[in-house]
Amino acid sequence: MSPLQSPPRGIALEDCRGVNNLINRDGAVEGKTSAVMVDVEAQIQDENHAIFKKAKSRVTLKFADVVYKVTIGQSKKLLNKNTNSEEKLVLKGITGVVRPGEMLAMLGPSGSGKTTLLTALGGRLVSGHLGGAITYNGKPFSTTMKRNTGFVTQDDVLYPHLTVTETLVYTALLRLPRTLTKEQKVQKADAVINELGLSKCRDSIIGGPFLRGVSGGERKRVSIGQEMLMNPSLLFLDEPTSGLDSTTAQRIVHTLRELAEGGRTVLMTIHQPSSRLFYMFHKVLLLSDGNPLYFGKCSSAMDYFSNIGFSPSVPMNPADFLLDLANGVSMDGFQELDQTGIKQTLVSAYKTNLSESVKSDLADDNEYNEWSLDDQKQLKRWSNTWWGQFSVLFIRGLKERKHETFNVMKVLQVLSVGIMSGLLWWHSDMSHLQDQVGFFNFSAGFWSYFPAFEAIFTIPQERMMLEKERSSGMYRLSSFFMALTLGDLPMQLVLPTIYYTLTYWMAGLKPKPGYFLAGFFITLYNVVCSQGLGLAIGAVVMDMKAATVLGAIISLVFQLAGGYFVQNIPTFMKWLKYLSLIRHTFKLLLGSQYRPGETYPCADNKTCLVEDFPPIKAIGGQAASIIAMAIMFVGYRLIAYLALMRIGATRKLN
Numbered sequence: 001m002s003p004l005q006s007p008p009r010g011i012a013l014e015d016c017r018g019v020n021n022l023i024n025r026d027g028a029v030e031g032k033t034s035a036v037m038v039d040v041e042a043q044i045q046d047e048n049h050a051i052f053k054k055a056k057s058r059v060t061l062k063f064a065d066v067v068y069k070v071t072i073g074q075s076k077k078l079l080n081k082n083t084n085s086e087e088k089l090v091l092k093g094i095t096g097v098v099r100p101g102e103m104l105a106m107l108g109p110s111g112s113g114k115t116t117l118l119t120a121l122g123g124r125l126v127s128g129h130l131g132g133a134i135t136y137n138g139k140p141f142s143t144t145m146k147r148n149t150g151f152v153t154q155d156d157v158l159y160p161h162l163t164v165t166e167t168l169v170y171t172a173l174l175r176l177p178r179t180l181t182k183e184q185k186v187q188k189a190d191a192v193i194n195e196l197g198l199s200k201c202r203d204s205i206i207g208g209p210f211l212r213g214v215s216g217g218e219r220k221r222v223s224i225g226q227e228m229l230m231n232p233s234l235l236f237l238d239e240p241t242s243g244l245d246s247t248t249a250q251r252i253v254h255t256l257r258e259l260a261e262g263g264r265t266v267l268m269t270i271h272q273p274s275s276r277l278f279y280m281f282h283k284v285l286l287l288s289d290g291n292p293l294y295f296g297k298c299s300s301a302m303d304y305f306s307n308i309g310f311s312p313s314v315p316m317n318p319a320d321f322l323l324d325l326a327n328g329v330s331m332d333g334f335q336e337l338d339q340t341g342i343k344q345t346l347v348s349a350y351k352t353n354l355s356e357s358v359k360s361d362l363a364d365d366n367e368y369n370e371w372s373l374d375d376q377k378q379l380k381r382w383s384n385t386w387w388g389q390f391s392v393l394f395i396r397g398l399k400e401r402k403h404e405t406f407n408v409m410k411v412l413q414v415l416s417v418g419i420m421s422g423l424l425w426w427h428s429d430m431s432h433l434q435d436q437v438g439f440f441n442f443s444a445g446f447w448s449y450f451p452a453f454e455a456i457f458t459i460p461q462e463r464m465m466l467e468k469e470r471s472s473g474m475y476r477l478s479s480f481f482m483a484l485t486l487g488d489l490p491m492q493l494v495l496p497t498i499y500y501t502l503t504y505w506m507a508g509l510k511p512k513p514g515y516f517l518a519g520f521f522i523t524l525y526n527v528v529c530s531q532g533l534g535l536a537i538g539a540v541v542m543d544m545k546a547a548t549v550l551g552a553i554i555s556l557v558f559q560l561a562g563g564y565f566v567q568n569i570p571t572f573m574k575w576l577k578y579l580s581l582i583r584h585t586f587k588l589l590l591g592s593q594y595r596p597g598e599t600y601p602c603a604d605n606k607t608c609l610v611e612d613f614p615p616i617k618a619i620g621g622q623a624a625s626i627i628a629m630a631i632m633f634v635g636y637r638l639i640a641y642l643a644l645m646r647i648g649a650t651r652k653l654n
């Protein structure tokens with residue numbers, strides 16, 4: 001049992017009298033159960049424990065001459081015609097093999113290409129040109145492989161308001177196959193918590209930059225636990241120990257080594273491991289500026305460098321020594337060479353001494369059998385039904401965002417705007433028709449801006465999570481999108497309801513249910529359409545700052561084209577008014593309050609017809625406005641959905 005492990009919950013023990021007792025999480029005897037129950041319980045626990053013991057299938061990962069190029073300087077080209085965009089070679093022919101039961105460490109200075117190589121091998125590179133061959137048991141990356149691969153990113157992408165248990169349980173519900181019951185999935189999450197030593201903080205929230213939660217090491221273990229839940233055969237980890245003290249780092253690497261020893265293939269990037277850590281790896285790949293300097297057993301690394309003339313004169317941490325070399329720093333030997341010279345010497349030495357043997361190791365074919373037909377079938381399809389995915393995502397979203405959604409500040413904001421406008425338009429009647437019309441224009445504008453700006457941030461905030469979860473084929477985009485939009489809806493509708501009810505009576509509008517309800521539903525309709533606009537802007541731009549600026553410009557233009565400030569919009573600008581949600585809502589609100597034939601007291605004690613009042617005069621075509629808004633309701637969401645398709649879905653799933 002690893003130092004991280006506490007006794008698995010509910011392990012069945014048979015005492016000398018043949019009485020079965022169950023041990024609870026704290027190790028206390030819970031009670032006696034029948035032999036049959038214990039058998040079942042023990043079987044489930046054994047299975048859960050097996051998550052950490054034995055891989056369900058074995059994968060040999062081979063990569064030969066991996067080259068990765070990106071085009072940089074396109075932004076410069078936009079600004080200056082004379083500047084050509086150039087290609088940057090990030091990986092320059094990396095070869096290697098990692099077999100089941102092995103743990104590979106990728107070492108190298110910052111910017112040497114470790115993360116890029118790890119991402120490429122994990123099948124998650126989306127841009128740039130990737131060359132060479134990467135195979136998994138001799139086959140290219142596939143949907144089956146995608147779902148059998150765990151990938152722990154450098155930054156922990158977790159929801160800050162969820163507890164450790166909630167985080168792992170929701171992942172289990174989304175990721176584990178539908179053949180398991182909900183209870184079994186929860187038990188698996190529980191087993192992961194115990195195995196990774198997270199029992200003490202199981203009910204603590206994850207936390208984030210401004211929210212105190214679990215420690216960095218615990219957060220990292222939660223991220224690893226999320227991947228462990230589906231017992232992947234291939235596990236990638238990007239700097240799982242960075243920012244952790246050496247004891248915690250040691251524990252994490254120890255756990256990962258145990259996972260490897262269970263028949264998994266484990267690859268990770270690592271910054272400056274201690275010598276204790278260094279020797280826990282089976283293999284090491286040393287990179288410098290995208291070039292391989294060493295690939296092979298950890299235990300042979302120092303001998304290799306000493307054979308080519310680089311050896312430390314004083315005993316030192318081998319990882320530090322290798323990193324010095326990769327940076328072109330050599331305290332001993334080759335003093336006459338500068339940094340570039342040393343790097344070039346090491347690159348040539350690799351080509352001369354190692355390249356061929358590494359390639360021949362690839363040819364040494366000892367591929368393992370793939371997983372069973374049942375496993376394959378299971379990995380090829382979504383682990384849950386659409387509805388199953390939607391309901392878990394919806395509930396998880398509500399839990400995570402309830403602090404934001406039901407935020408007191410938001411309610412106060414709406415209440416204060418409502419009370420202030422109610423007081424400003426206090427009991428305005430038909431004798432102040434201009435004011436009343438102004439009230440509707442303000443309401444239409446406010447309920448376009450507010451939901452749109454709320455929604456603008458939703459998708460950029462979710463981007464990292466979507467990228468991470470979609471990359472491992474966890475759920476359909478449609479179930480995520482639906483859960484996201486519906487999750488925000490309750491508050492989106494509660495706030496305008498409070499506002500509208502409050503201001504309607506304060507402003508002295510017609511006290512008849514029909515008039516009130518018509519305006520109320522139009523306001524809600526506007527809210528859901530504006531939410532779509534916000535989602536579309538956020539999804540297309542994906543950057544909060546840029547999305548806010550774009551949102552402000554669009555809203556302002558829609559306000560100006562809304563028909564209140566400019567009555568006679570020039571013909572060549574007419575198209576803009578059809579796009580203005582504010583204009584359509586304003587028109588519909590006026591139509592809901594004033595009927596043709598109604599009169600109001602106008603100048604010189606005369607009585608005028610409301611339909612002759614300029615803004616009201618232009619309120620024809622109400623049906624067209626309803627249809628235009630419906631098109632925008634669907635259209636904006638479609639734009640958001642299409643923009644989201646580029647996130648995380650690198651390969652087509654069944």
Ligand SMILES: Nc1ncnc2c1ncn2[C@@H]1O[C@H](COP(=O)(O)OP(=O)(O)OP(=O)(O)O)[C@@H](O)[C@H]1O
Nearest residue numbers: 070072090108109110111112113114115116117128
């Ligand atoms: N899409 C890209 N566009 C431009 N440059 C890129 C791209 N991907 C990688 N690079 C560049 O390739 C180099 C290697 O990046 P990578 O993130 O793989 O380094 P690393 O070794 O993991 O660094 P660190 O240890 O700091 O995380 C860097 O110089 C990086 O800027």
